[in-house]
Amino acid sequence: MSAQNGASVPSSREARIAIIGYGSQGRAHALNLRDSGFDVVVGVREGGAGHKRAKEDGLRTASLADATKQASLIAMLTPDLTHEEIFKDSIAPNLSAGDAVLFAHGFTIHYGRVVPPKEVDVILVAPKGPGDLVRREYERGRGVPCLFAVHQEVSGRAADRARAYAKGIGGVEGGAIETSFSEETETDLFGEQAVLCGGTTELVIAGFETLVEAGYQPEVAYFECMHELKLIVDLLYEGGLAKMHEFISETAIYGDLTSGPRIINDETRERMREVLADIQNGNFAREWILENQAGKPRYKALMEKDLNHPIEKVGARLRADMAWLKPGAN
Numbered sequence: 001m002s003a004q005n006g007a008s009v010p011s012s013r014e015a016r017i018a019i020i021g022y023g024s025q026g027r028a029h030a031l032n033l034r035d036s037g038f039d040v041v042v043g044v045r046e047g048g049a050g051h052k053r054a055k056e057d058g059l060r061t062a063s064l065a066d067a068t069k070q071a072s073l074i075a076m077l078t079p080d081l082t083h084e085e086i087f088k089d090s091i092a093p094n095l096s097a098g099d100a101v102l103f104a105h106g107f108t109i110h111y112g113r114v115v116p117p118k119e120v121d122v123i124l125v126a127p128k129g130p131g132d133l134v135r136r137e138y139e140r141g142r143g144v145p146c147l148f149a150v151h152q153e154v155s156g157r158a159a160d161r162a163r164a165y166a167k168g169i170g171g172v173e174g175g176a177i178e179t180s181f182s183e184e185t186e187t188d189l190f191g192e193q194a195v196l197c198g199g200t201t202e203l204v205i206a207g208f209e210t211l212v213e214a215g216y217q218p219e220v221a222y223f224e225c226m227h228e229l230k231l232i233v234d235l236l237y238e239g240g241l242a243k244m245h246e247f248i249s250e251t252a253i254y255g256d257l258t259s260g261p262r263i264i265n266d267e268t269r270e271r272m273r274e275v276l277a278d279i280q281n282g283n284f285a286r287e288w289i290l291e292n293q294a295g296k297p298r299y300k301a302l303m304e305k306d307l308n309h310p311i312e313k314v315g316a317r318l319r320a321d322m323a324w325l326k327p328g329a330n
Contacts, residue, residue: 015039017165018071020064020086021078022050024131025104029077030059032138032169043067043074043090064090073161075102075125076114081292083108087116095120098154100161105188106181109151111285122152123162126184127171138170146171147179189279194272201306203263204229208311218314226315 019030020043034040043064044050054061061067068074068091076083076091083103091101100121108114109122116122127134129144137144146169148162155161159178166176192198204226211221235244245253278284291299306312319325 016041016071016073018043018062018067018074020067020074020076020091022054023077023079025127025134026050026075026077026131027053027057028127028131028134028138029075029104029169030054031057031135033165034059035138036168036170038168041067041070065094068094072096072098073100073102073165075104075165076108077104080105080107081113081289084113087114092117100155100158102162102165103181106149106151106185107189107285110181110185111282113289116152118152119154120152121150121154121158121161123158123165124149124151124179124181124184125162125166125169125171126188127169128174134169137174141173143170143173145174146176147184148176149179149181149184151181186276186279189284190272190276193279193284194275200229205309205311212310218310219318222311222314222318226311227318 016039017033018041019026019033022030022042022044026042030040030042041060041062042050042054043066044054044061046061046063051061062070064086074091074095076087078086087108095101095117097119098121100123101116102123102125103109104124104126106124106126109116109124124147126147127144128146129137134144146166148159148166148171150158150162152158163172163176166172207225208218208221211224212218232244232248235247239246245256248256291297323329
């Protein structure tokens with residue numbers, strides 16, 4: 001049997017892949033691999049939402065332990081902080097020498113929360129996009145770029161296993177880059193905290209608050225600081241700085257070039273270096289693990305504060321009139 005992307009798939013336990021978890025990434029990986037011709041079993045808790053959805057999608061399911069026993073490549077696609085318990089209870093006792101354990105993010109390996117046995121390959125395939133996008137792009141015959149890495153080599157073909165898996169989910173179509181568990185983990189966490197999530201949302205909120213405090217209408221401040229962000233992000237995504245400069249006005253370009261460095265300055269970069277240092281030395285990981293163990297009180301308080309910010313109330317009201325945002329809109 002030949003995979004859609006050209007990978008040869010032998011019919012034996014060696015070819016079977018166990019997808020542990022059926023959330024956003026788990027579903028995308030399982031369906032893409034199946035459609036590429038791979039033999040897939042989904043490890044889920046019976047009766048749960050993932051079990052029901054995997055069955056509806058026509059996939060073979062099994063308990064976490066049984067899925068591990070059936071396969072030679074086990075992909076851990078549950079949330080990071082569930083890995084330690086799941087691996088200890090259901091995965092490690094059921095591994096065979098020469099198996100491979102695959103992760104989509106290096107967090108639990110890099111910070112030592114999971115320590116696989118010495119007789120298995122430990123590899124990483126990390127799509128640079130959410131599961132829904134990984135699935136959609138595959139269905140269009142394209143793919144989302146992937147990072148891949150080898151943490152532990154036993155079989156002599158760990159990198160080939162990672163590349164084949166990346167190809168099976170469409171990652172080679174989008175471009176696959178070899179990395180390490182440490183590089184993937186540290187850059188991913190830094191990007192989320194300093195730029196993509198933490199940096200961007202704080203910049204948007206600070207801009208909104210500055211305009212409102214100066215007496216401008218909240219609705220106008222929302223449009224300028226949040227709504228129009230999509231236009232700029234899309235241009236950057238499609239063609240980098242050059243395409244953004246091509247499609248915005250010369251006035252906007254001049255303001256970008258002269259005022260941008262007043263906002264993101266040496267002090268900002270120093271704060272970024274501090275964030276990166278906390279990631280590199282494990283401080284962030286330890287803090288997040290302890291926060292989970294305590295029931296996430298700070299997480300919940302900060303989330304409530306974020307979702308109760310005035311920009312959320314203004315935005316919800318304005319978005320209600322944007323027909324193109326509604327489900328099913330073209």
